[in-house]
Amino acid sequence: MTYADQVVLACRVHPMAPDAGVAEAVAVRGDRIEAVGSRAQARAWIGPGTTVTDHGSGVITPGLVDAHSHPVLGLRMTAGADLTGVTSPDELRSALATAAAATPSGAWIQAWGLKPDAWPAPGPHRSWLDAIVGDRPALVRFFDGHAVVASTRALELAGTAGLADVLGPGLVGRDAQGLTGVVREPAGLAHLDAVIAPADVADEAARLHALLAAMAATGLTTVHALDLEGDALAVLAAAEARGRLPVRLLLSPWCGPDLDVDGWRALVDLQRRSGERWAVRGVKLFLDGTIDHGTAWLSRPDRWGQSDVSLWPDRERYAAALAFFDRHGVATATHAIGDASVGCALDVIGDLRRAGSTLVHRIEHIETAPDHLLPRFAEVGAAACMQPTHCTRYVAADGSDNWSARLPEHQARQAWRTRDLRDLGAIVALGSDWPIAHYDPRQVMADAQERRPAELPDAAPVGPEQRLTARMALEGYTTHAAAADGLAAELGVLAPGARADLTVFAADPLELPPGELLTCPVLATYVGGVPTHRHADLPH
Ligand SMILES: [Zn+2]
Structure with missing residues (x-):
């Protein structure tokens, strides 16, 4: 040579x-x-x-590839006070009081990263928040990004009461006194985000650059962002104008159940957009929400009688959307946390495969799944994209956490089955889902091997039989992450070309x-x- x-x-x-x-x-x-x-x-x-x-x-x-993250959307999701270290109602009260004091009057008081267990009994309600912030607009985001608690003033400014009937009680919480202030899922959260002062593109571009530099320092070279919402394209262009991005970004815009064929076509057209180190790739669909907020889709309701419906009311429409994207060469990523969602996504992807599709379609999260679904990943060629630190950092081995408490015991024991999927020949790409968990791939790979926070040797593991080997964990950030994106020859491997x-x-x-x-x-x-x-x- x-x-x-x-x-x-x-x-x-x-x-x-x-x-x-x-x-x-x-x-x-x-x-x-x-x-x-x-x-x-x-x-x-x-x-x-x-x-x-x-x-x-x-x-x-x-170079390590984080298969599922939110570096752009996360800039908004992490506005305001960081509550990720808050573990009790007292700590929460004092953190919110500090945030309120630091926020100029008239501006929205915002906080993020809250674990559901830290809210005082009987559970999230605007009255407890109002007692701290008074008549000011305030928004507290839960760690999973799928729900918020809004203060009374925030609900008024956003006109939430007028939307409650349209969105339904699953998305806008209600009790005997009216709105609880809890708002859930993209369709519910969008109307609140719309009234919060629009973010400054130049400021977000600077924050994105700094975030990606910090990610590069943990070994990341590519991050797949499962979002492309709002001003994201403008933020990406402004960030690249500041200098090369320190990490490659792949970005998948959302396809909600409300989009028609023209909307689908627009998402296909978006796939042509790219910069030097970013490219739109794939489409993200939410079949369900989260177990923590009762918006997952389980085969049976959880112990609170929730998590038994899909965010896509019409299964055939979801199937038609996937078929449309597949026909146009666009790989999809379906958010599927509950077992009913996972089964539905596998059925639809299986139909595409039988009809001759060669694309790799992804299923995200897979937090609880019964035995019979697991072999089907390899059979239908669907990639499993999983977040081990959601398990190790938010679920307790003794079942005392909110996630475990909501599930029937047998389902709580079928949690994040990374090893079973690997042993059955599935592609298992790993990711952080930042800002839901830390972006550091070393933490995700380490926890995936221990099934507990790797820095806590005395912590009991959650489902220790699901431990990955060191090689499987590294493959989750290299070969398997690349395969999940149909880029096995390009990324995640050191080979000629x-x-x-x-x-x-x-x-x-x-x-x-x-x-x-x-x-x-x-x-x-x-x-x-x-x-x-x-x-x-x-x-x-
Ligand atoms: Zn995500």
């Missing part, structure tokens, strides 16, 4: 390609990988114009105990051969 533009060396390289052994060097030409081999082989690749970077004792893996996206760890993620993987430094990340992160203190 002719000399490479760039050669990157390390103690060990895990190409993650079929039949590829361990290597020590990667040759790059332009933004693509030209060869992977030993240090001895690399000598022949190095000419007078070749840039050589030796990461010494570092270990190179394919693939994008030169690399993650360089200080130690081997396939050998580290998960508790040490959490804090293992990322020496460098490369996107298309260009460094997007370099560790400040360590040699690289």
Whole structure:
């Protein structure tokens, strides 16, 4: 071969390609990988114009891919006070009082990341919020992004009362006193977001750049954003005008049940939009909401008599939408948390496959699923996209949390069945779903191996039989994440022709105990051969 533009060396390289052994060097030409081999082989690749970077004792893996995240929508979802560390009503009261004091009068008081268990009994209601914020508009977002509690003034400003009948009690909570202030799911939340002061595109672009730089520092090189709402295209253009994005973004706009064929066609047209490091890819559909808020679709109602309907009232319409996108070469991602949703998505994807489809359609979350559904993922070629830290960070092994308490025990025990799906031959792509959980892939990969917070060795695991091996966890962020997006030859692998996206760890993620993987430094990340992160203190 002719000399490479760039050669990157390390103690060990895990190409993650079929039949590829361990290597020590990667040759790059332009933004693509030209060869992977030993240090001895690399000598022949190095000419007078070749840039050589030796990461010494570092270990190179394919650039990590977060299969499900919300880096753009999350800019809005994380407006205001961060409640992710709040665990009790007292802490919540004081955090909201602080947020209210810090918010200029007239502006919306906002907070995000709340765990349902932190709200005082008998459960979320605007009266408790009003007692803290008075006659001011306030919005408290739950951690899962699928529900909020709005203050009385916020409901008035948004005209929620007038919409309550249209949206129904599943989306706008009501009790004997009227509206409870709880509003759920995209259709319910959209009307509240519409009245909150529009975000500043330049400000969001700056925040997006900073967020992606922080993500690159944890080893991420591609993030699949399961949203493209509001001003997202303008924010992306403004962010790229500030400089190259530190992480590649794939973005999937939402297809709600209210869209007609013209709406579907517009989503197909959107697939042409791209920038240097971002591209619209795929469409996201919500078959259900979340178990925590009673909006999942289970085969039987939960213990509160909820979570027994789909957000798509007409199954045939959902099937028609998937068939339309499939026909136009657009892969879909279906949010399906409850077992009825998962079964419905598998049925529809199976019909497409039998009709000759070759696209990989994805099913997101799969929080509870019975035995009989699991083999069908591999049979119909549907990719499972799962978030292990939703399990390890929000569900307790003793069943004392809100998620477990709502489910019949047998369903709570069928939680996040990552290992069963892998053992049955399914594609299992992993993701963080940031800001629902932290974006750090080391945390997700470590927790996936332990089924508990990896930094807490004494915590009881949730479903320990679902532990992934270190290799399966890394595959979830490399080969399987790429396969779930139909990009197996491009991303998540170090092989000739693939994008030169690399993650360089200080130690081997396939050998580290998960508790040490959490804090293992990322020496460098490369996107298309260009460094997007370099560790400040360590040699690289
Ligand atoms: Zn999500």
